[in-house]
Amino acid sequence: MGMLSVPLALIALVTAVDVLAPPDVHLGPFLAAAPAVTASFAGPRATAFIGAVAVTAQVAVAVVRTNVTDLNHTFQIIALVLISAFVTFFAHLREVHEAQLTQLRSVAETAQQVLLRPLRERMGPLRVASVYLAAEAEAQIGGDLYAAARTEDSTRLIIGDVRGKGLEAVGEAAIVLGAFRSAAHRGAGLSELVASLDGAVAADMDDETRDDAGRPPGEGFTTAAVVDIPDAEMILRVVSCGHPPPLLLRRGRAVPLQVAHPAPPLGLSELVPAGFTVQSFAFETGDVVLLYTDGVIEARNEAGDFYPLTERAAAWPGDGPDGLLRHLCADLLRHSPHGRLGDDAALVAIERLGGG
Numbered sequence: 001m002g003m004l005s006v007p008l009a010l011i012a013l014v015t016a017v018d019v020l021a022p023p024d025v026h027l028g029p030f031l032a033a034a035p036a037v038t039a040s041f042a043g044p045r046a047t048a049f050i051g052a053v054a055v056t057a058q059v060a061v062a063v064v065r066t067n068v069t070d071l072n073h074t075f076q077i078i079a080l081v082l083i084s085a086f087v088t089f090f091a092h093l094r095e096v097h098e099a100q101l102t103q104l105r106s107v108a109e110t111a112q113q114v115l116l117r118p119l120r121e122r123m124g125p126l127r128v129a130s131v132y133l134a135a136e137a138e139a140q141i142g143g144d145l146y147a148a149a150r151t152e153d154s155t156r157l158i159i160g161d162v163r164g165k166g167l168e169a170v171g172e173a174a175i176v177l178g179a180f181r182s183a184a185h186r187g188a189g190l191s192e193l194v195a196s197l198d199g200a201v202a203a204d205m206d207d208e209t210r211d212d213a214g215r216p217p218g219e220g221f222t223t224a225a226v227v228d229i230p231d232a233e234m235i236l237r238v239v240s241c242g243h244p245p246p247l248l249l250r251r252g253r254a255v256p257l258q259v260a261h262p263a264p265p266l267g268l269s270e271l272v273p274a275g276f277t278v279q280s281f282a283f284e285t286g287d288v289v290l291l292y293t294d295g296v297i298e299a300r301n302e303a304g305d306f307y308p309l310t311e312r313a314a315a316w317p318g319d320g321p322d323g324l325l326r327h328l329c330a331d332l333l334r335h336s337p338h339g340r341l342g343d344d345a346a347l348v349a350i351e352r353l354g355g356g
Contacts, residue, residue, distance in 0.1 A: 051084025
């Protein structure tokens with residue numbers, strides 16, 4: 001019976017008291033609370049069952065106290081039947097809505113899992129690990145994305161976050177990932193690669209604007225950090241398009257790799273036609289670079305404090321990229337109320353092992 005014992009106990013209590021009450025006291029209206037309470041946690045069948053029990057109890061009270069045809073009891077029975085029918089219908093609507101939301105999220109998660117292919121553990125002189133943390137079940141799935149590709153002499157990675165939620169965001173993430181996988185392995189420079197990604201997002205935004213004249217300009221942009229790590233040079237090159245800066249972990253310190261000239265998010269370059277500036281940072285043997293989406297740094301605890309990623313990453317004991325992500329994921333879930341995130345989050349960790 002579980003939770004149904006509560007409304008059943010309420011019906012039994014109200015019925016017993018009503019039978020023993022003075023003739024001018026009528027407690028029948030309190031029976032309406034039983035199906036109403038049931039509808040808050042159970043489906044339509046359980047709600048209808050409790051409603052039927054409540055109506056039966058009201059009829060029993062009428063028989064014991066006077067008779068069923070007594071006008072006062074008749075109106076109480078009719079009102080209880082109507083209330084039970086209404087709350088049963090609302091419980092049905094809620095159940096249908098929940099099933100639709102569950103199906104939609106399942107489709108979105110499946111599409112996202114197809115898009116976010118697992119990254120290879122070894123790529124040239126690098127060891128790579130990645131993780132995707134889904135938000136709580138009630139939150140809409142986000143457009144977080146990541147991918148990696150090899151060129152003849154380097155490894156390229158992207159991490160990004162599409163503005164928006166749900167299947168639309170997943171579809172826009174597919175455009176970015178498709179453009180990256182198509183162009184990243186070629187020998188073009190990093191700025192040219194990012195320009196091609198920006199063009200793909202901008203073209204999609206133009207198509208959607210033509211299809212939906214009411215959509216505001218710049219509605220579907222994507223923040224991204226695109227990284228190129230040469231095999232033979234102890235550096236990494238970064239183009240930041242409105243995305244949180246990568247973290248460089250070296251000898252117990254975590255340093256954000258802030259670029260001097262960040263670009264606008266993908267799809268908005270025409271608003272700031274300054275091009276895509278590539279900036280280089282030292283990336284030595286044993287160093288680890290962490291890429292992440294804003295679902296990590298915007299996670300709040302019960303006091304409303306943001307997750308202190310730089311501080312927590314610096315406390316990592318240093319046991320490889322997989323160990324780093326396990327450390328951060330466990331810590332992030334401890335930081336979040338009841339261990340549930342309010343937004344999806346993605347992390348990618350890259351360690352330089354030495355020569356390719």
